[in-house]
Amino acid sequence: MPLSMLFSPILTALTNRAIPSSLLATVEAENAPIVLSSVLLSLVVIYLASKVGSELAQRFDLPPVLGELLAGVVVGVSALHLIIFPEGDLTATDSLIMTAVQLLNHLTPDNLVNVFASQSEVISVLAEIGVIVLLFEIGLESDLKQLKAVGTQAVVVACVGVAVPFGAGTLGLMSIFHVPAIAAIFAGAALTATSIGITSKVLSEMGQLKSKEGQIIVGAAIIDDVLGIIVLAVVASLAKTGSVDVVNVGYLIVSATAFLIGSILLGQLFNSSFITIASKLKTRGNIVIPALVFAFFMAFIGNAIHLEAILGAFAAGLVLEESDAREELDELIKPIADLLVPIFFVTVGARADLSVLNPAVADNRAALLIAIFLVVVAIVGKVVTGWFVFGIPNINRLAIGIGMVPRGEVGLVFAAIGSTSGVLSKPLEVSIIIMVILTTFLAPPLLRIVFGKPTESNITVDSVE
């Protein structure tokens, strides 16, 4: 059992003391203990940041997740440089954790680069598994029947929330800022998709996930996520060839629809056998492991057919929500989510480079005006969606619209691809990044305002979050 981990402390001890490292050069995984050290140190920093952030936010009556995002900004690339990733111009020597590890282990420059890459890879994957577990938990806490009941509303909200910001953004950029058509379409498209992770976490924190508004928002955000992928495929092929790749777009639409419906049908089949399986298992993890196998497998499928892993995880949770073991599963998933989800939010904050807000840089000044326009369109374009909800009396229309505001992920993908393919100018790219950052950080406090003060039971630790 040549476990790389087990080689580790001994090899380190020897490498640094008894035997010159050349002798051990052929022993694999020489860096393994150092990678482990850096991952452990990163996790300690991430958890401390997440707890300080969420507790402070709680004290100021803000959503805890906003605290985690901001704490991530503090420990990340914008400030302390503790949690950074090898992106852009950043290298191992920029990372304070890597500097500490380097001091402890006297790594060669090559090894330092390798350790930094490995550590970043591990933390990134843990963050990805974190958002997968979050969406699985959100699925578990959602109500499939309720979601079906508001399904039409969710589709309407999603479609309006894609069409309005896209149209207003594109036309506005062309007419007000005289941006070329293709670039304007690209930037307009970046305004479309909603970040489901942030919205659903805030809803869950406020105990609003099961409300009509909450379920419409979650349903619409899921549909938005799929629409965003399709819009991106359309716009990217337009930018590249001047025409739309109909086959690819058709594939995405069909596979997304088939996946969501298929997974729910398949899941209901699995669901009935889930209790049987779990009750027959006699060793530890009898409930949580089958559930996670299902969630991870669905996430894998979602990823493998070029949709998103989180869609699969959400579908898995939604299906198990109807299971008899749900309450027990809920309790078991909580500590796992507490372990993994903060890694996601802190790293989201850590990766947000707030230096794009610095007006001393010329590109940023040019970007700020466009960014203000984009932020207004991004917010107004989503807020109006609430008024397209029909047939449900006494619904909080403003809350639905605000719930769709955070952009997060997909907007940044647009900025990155647009910039790489040469379609977007630097100021336009920066303005998209500013728009994504602002909508992401504004949405949580706005949501809390429009939903009203949560009841005491919802903000304590025991709440169904």
Next chain:
Amino acid sequence: MPLSMLFSPILTALTNRAIPSSLLATVEAENAPIVLSSVLLSLVVIYLASKVGSELAQRFDLPPVLGELLAGVVVGVSALHLIIFPEGDLTATDSLIMTAVQLLNHLTPDNLVNVFASQSEVISVLAEIGVIVLLFEIGLESDLKQLKAVGTQAVVVACVGVAVPFGAGTLGLMSIFHVPAIAAIFAGAALTATSIGITSKVLSEMGQLKSKEGQIIVGAAIIDDVLGIIVLAVVASLAKTGSVDVVNVGYLIVSATAFLIGSILLGQLFNSSFITIASKLKTRGNIVIPALVFAFFMAFIGNAIHLEAILGAFAAGLVLEESDAREELDELIKPIADLLVPIFFVTVGARADLSVLNPAVADNRAALLIAIFLVVVAIVGKVVTGWFVFGIPNINRLAIGIGMVPRGEVGLVFAAIGSTSGVLSKPLEVSIIIMVILTTFLAPPLLRIVFGKPTESNITVDSVE
């Protein structure tokens, strides 16, 4: 927030369909979704294997962890090639999971190598965190007072269990097999250290962790782990320079002692404030996150001072064992352990290359005779330790000795370093590997036999494992 994860599905979709990958070459983390896919698929395989293995073992009245190890062998390098690591001659094309991922994503050979390396790195670190959480849990379930009470016994057992196999192994190899002195000392040293992970897991599964025997075994195994690191440093410097690096050995002895005592003293300080902190936190994870920060930080320190991460985690658990929040913490750590610990045991099995047992290979035939000798010395040399326990009437002496039998990790480090430094011949190296594999797989069923059949309450899911 340019999350690599969020780039992923979209970039994949585009890379494979709309836009040639060259266009996206500068976009970082292009492989991120594929790494995520491979990690998810690996986890699904690991969890399925661990559940099938542990449930089958349970049915045959064997320790579940043995089932997990054997299931790991089945999915690993010895059989199905699902979970393998880039060690020895193994490459990405040997991995069935990589082959599946390759089919789905049409990776270039270079990218395939990178994805395989990243996936292996992530799974390895998860396994390492798994054994850290396991030892934290073992620490939580141990009894500091009990451990102090049997402390002298544990030291005696550990020292005898190092001295006897080392002496008998070295002398036997020299006199019976005419092995050169340095090589014999190296092989003898490989017989010394006990694998704490496997033994403590079996004890926990049998509900014997808190018994006098259990606490002596755990205490002695911890001391053994430290002694093993020291013996390795001595032997390695002997093999290298012909003399012993007294400074290094002194450093290891002092740092290990200082670490274990210091962490318990420091921990008792932290412990009193732990409840205060946990009770003041109002957001999710108020108990589990501070506890894990402590455990990971101690593991980091253990690793950083060139001891082992698991020592720090054990010390952290031991200290919090005395805390008032212990029962709640116990419940919260369980699902986290269920999530991470199987990754450790399945990968231990997966990395065990049973082809060394194949007598068709000439080196293996030569090795088998030596291996039989080493296995006998390895078992007898540890079993005798039980009879050195004094002053405790009615103690199960055989159980204590058997509990020290599994070698696991450190023995393999000896084999790897000995082979790399040219001290060990190929047959001798192979025989050490065989000895490690056999003692590891034999110990769990033997332990169950010598402890007698567990009571019904201990083998059900609800047991304090």
